[in-house]
Amino acid sequence: MFLKIPFKILRLATAYVRIRVKNIILKLKLVFGKNVFIGSNVVIDPGYHWLISIGNNSAITNGVTILSHDGSLSRHTGYTKIGKVSIGSNTFIGVKSIILPGVSIGNNVIIGAGSVVTKDIPDNSVAIGNPAVVVGSIKDYINKHKRMIRTSEVYECQSLLKDNIRDFKGEIGYVKTNFENHEDL
Numbered sequence: 001m002f003l004k005i006p007f008k009i010l011r012l013a014t015a016y017v018r019i020r021v022k023n024i025i026l027k028l029k030l031v032f033g034k035n036v037f038i039g040s041n042v043v044i045d046p047g048y049h050w051l052i053s054i055g056n057n058s059a060i061t062n063g064v065t066i067l068s069h070d071g072s073l074s075r076h077t078g079y080t081k082i083g084k085v086s087i088g089s090n091t092f093i094g095v096k097s098i099i100l101p102g103v104s105i106g107n108n109v110i111i112g113a114g115s116v117v118t119k120d121i122p123d124n125s126v127a128i129g130n131p132a133v134v135v136g137s138i139k140d141y142i143n144k145h146k147r148m149i150r151t152s153e154v155y156e157c158q159s160l161l162k163d164n165i166r167d168f169k170g171e172i173g174y175v176k177t178n179f180e181n182h183e184d185l
Helices: 007-027 138-150 157-162
Strands: 052-054 085-087 125-128 133-137 154-156 174-176
Touching: 125 138, 133 138
Parallel strands: 052 085, 154 174
Antiparallel strands: 125 133
């Protein structure tokens, strides 16, 4: 049985959590761009957080882990490996992805859900997997989905939330979101 919580309360609670997360990030003095989304349960390496930078208009989704150190050898050698992590602007890091030390992720990149990024990812790429590999360009990915959107059901976001997605008929559909830097189809 689902717990019915008014949408306004959920939105306020979510906003509170985001504000707390951003305040913590600001206290840690991370290099952090404008308009960055940080989802829930994100782990940003607490030991070497100053080695991490995130560009403008990026999304770090739920459950992502960003590591700037690897302590696996410290008990055996007395040394901990550290490395800068750079996440470019207009980048989307999918749910439960892991970014390892010494990695640079370019601008306009999508990292698929559950990916483990062990090496640099160039600008304008889509990368997925464990380890993450580039599978295509952002341009091809966007064009593919534009074609799919034209032939799929499209829902307004607010109506889906109000109706608890009762009207969803297909296996795959699209929800119209209101981001400023999008093109109309």
